[in-house]
Amino acid sequence: MSDTASGARIEVEGLTKIFPNATAPAVDSIDLEIRAGEFMTLLGPSGSGKTTTLNMIAGFESITSGRIALDDTDIAALPAYKRNLGMVFQNYALFPHMTATENIAFPLRQRKVGKSEIARRVSEALELVHLGGHGERLPTQLSGGQQQRVALARAVVFEPRALLLDEPLGALDKKLRESLQLEISRLHRELGITFVFVTHDQDEALALSDRIAVFRDGHIDQCGTPAELYETPASRFVATFLGDSNVFTGHVRDGLLDTGWCTLRAPAAADGPGALVVRPEHLRLAVGDEPEAGNPNVLSVTVTDIVYQGAFRRVLVRFDDGGTGQVRDTAGVSRSVTIGQRVEVCWSADDGVLVPDDQDPEGADAVPVPAGAR
Incomplete structure (x- = not known):
C-alpha cells in the first residue's frame, strides 16, 4: 500500500433524510465533523439513523x-463511484465466481490500473490482511473471517482516503469478532486513513473508536471519546445504551436526590428533576461489615442472581x-452472597453522574432496561 495515504476530513451539516410516506425523518438535520485519520463510530439502536447516515456519505x-463535504469539497451531488470512498458491508458482497485475488483486483480494473500495478497492489493488500497464499481461493473455500478480510482488502486496495464500514462483524461469532476487531484497529493504524464504522455493539464501539457519535431517533445525542461518553454521559439514554448502569430518578435539591x-x-x-447514573463497578457490596467509610450512599437490596464471568x-x-440493578464484583473476593440474601450496597457521591431524565417510556425497548428506575 502507498506510504503517502492520509485521511480525509468528512463534514456533514444539516444532513436530513426523509423517506416517502415516513412519519418522521430517518436523519433529522445532524451536524458532525469527522477528523482526518480518525476512527469515528456511529452507534445506536436499530432505526436510529446511523446506517442511513453512512449510506448518504457513501452515496448509496x-x-x-x-x-456532505470531503476536505471542504461538497460531494452530496456526486455518484458513489466518484467519491473514491472504500466500503465494507456486513454480508461481504464478494463475487462468488471470482478468486480472492480477482475480488480484490476488481476496483483497480474498474479504474483501468495497469496489470503490473494491479498485481503489486493486490499482493500488498493480501499481506496487509494476513491472507498471503490464499489469493487463488474462491469465497466458498474461505471461512467467514477470511471472507471479511478479502472484503477489507478490496475496500482499501485502491487507496481511498476514507473507509466506511457498515456493521462488518455482525455476522461473525464472538471470538472471531474480537479477533477481527484487533485486525481492524491495526489496519487503521497502518493505513492512516479515516474510518467511519457503524455498529449497534457498545463493547465494539468502546474498543475501536477515537470518538463515538450516539444516535437516537435520527439525532445525535452525544459525540465524544469512549471515556467521555462512558464516564460523563450527557443523557440517560447515552448512559443506559453505552454500558450497564444503575439509574435512580427523582428531584435534586441541595445536592440530594429524592427518589420518593x-x-x-x-x-x-x-x-430540579434528574437521573443519577452509577456504573456497576462503582457499587460495593457490604456483607457482614459496615459500609466503607467515604461512601455516603447506602441501600439495602435483595440479591436476585449471580453471574460468574x-x-x-x-x-x-x-x-x-x-427496580433492578447490578454490582460488578471482583471474582474470588471472599464476600459470600447467595440468591435471596439481603445485603447492602454503597458508593461515593463522586462515583455518580447526574443527567437529564430523558427516557421515553414508549421507546423503552430500544435500550437496556435501566436499573432502579421507577
Missing part, C-alpha cells in the same frame, strides 16, 4: 437536504422500589 442514499423511596447524595448540580461476577439486585 440520496439526501433530502444538507451538505430513598434519598441519595448526588454530585453538585442545579436543583471469569475475572468478575455480576451480582444482580432488586431495590426496595422494585
Whole structure:
C-alpha cells in the first residue's frame, strides 16, 4: 500500500433524510465533523439513523437536504463511484465466481490500473490482511473471517482516503469478532486513513473508536471519546445504551436526590428533576461489615442472581422500589452472597453522574432496561 495515504476530513451539516410516506425523518438535520485519520463510530439502536447516515456519505442514499463535504469539497451531488470512498458491508458482497485475488483486483480494473500495478497492489493488500497464499481461493473455500478480510482488502486496495464500514462483524461469532476487531484497529493504524464504522455493539464501539457519535431517533445525542461518553454521559439514554448502569430518578435539591423511596447524595448540580447514573463497578457490596467509610450512599437490596464471568461476577439486585440493578464484583473476593440474601450496597457521591431524565417510556425497548428506575 502507498506510504503517502492520509485521511480525509468528512463534514456533514444539516444532513436530513426523509423517506416517502415516513412519519418522521430517518436523519433529522445532524451536524458532525469527522477528523482526518480518525476512527469515528456511529452507534445506536436499530432505526436510529446511523446506517442511513453512512449510506448518504457513501452515496448509496440520496439526501433530502444538507451538505456532505470531503476536505471542504461538497460531494452530496456526486455518484458513489466518484467519491473514491472504500466500503465494507456486513454480508461481504464478494463475487462468488471470482478468486480472492480477482475480488480484490476488481476496483483497480474498474479504474483501468495497469496489470503490473494491479498485481503489486493486490499482493500488498493480501499481506496487509494476513491472507498471503490464499489469493487463488474462491469465497466458498474461505471461512467467514477470511471472507471479511478479502472484503477489507478490496475496500482499501485502491487507496481511498476514507473507509466506511457498515456493521462488518455482525455476522461473525464472538471470538472471531474480537479477533477481527484487533485486525481492524491495526489496519487503521497502518493505513492512516479515516474510518467511519457503524455498529449497534457498545463493547465494539468502546474498543475501536477515537470518538463515538450516539444516535437516537435520527439525532445525535452525544459525540465524544469512549471515556467521555462512558464516564460523563450527557443523557440517560447515552448512559443506559453505552454500558450497564444503575439509574435512580427523582428531584435534586441541595445536592440530594429524592427518589420518593430513598434519598441519595448526588454530585453538585442545579436543583430540579434528574437521573443519577452509577456504573456497576462503582457499587460495593457490604456483607457482614459496615459500609466503607467515604461512601455516603447506602441501600439495602435483595440479591436476585449471580453471574460468574471469569475475572468478575455480576451480582444482580432488586431495590426496595422494585427496580433492578447490578454490582460488578471482583471474582474470588471472599464476600459470600447467595440468591435471596439481603445485603447492602454503597458508593461515593463522586462515583455518580447526574443527567437529564430523558427516557421515553414508549421507546423503552430500544435500550437496556435501566436499573432502579421507577
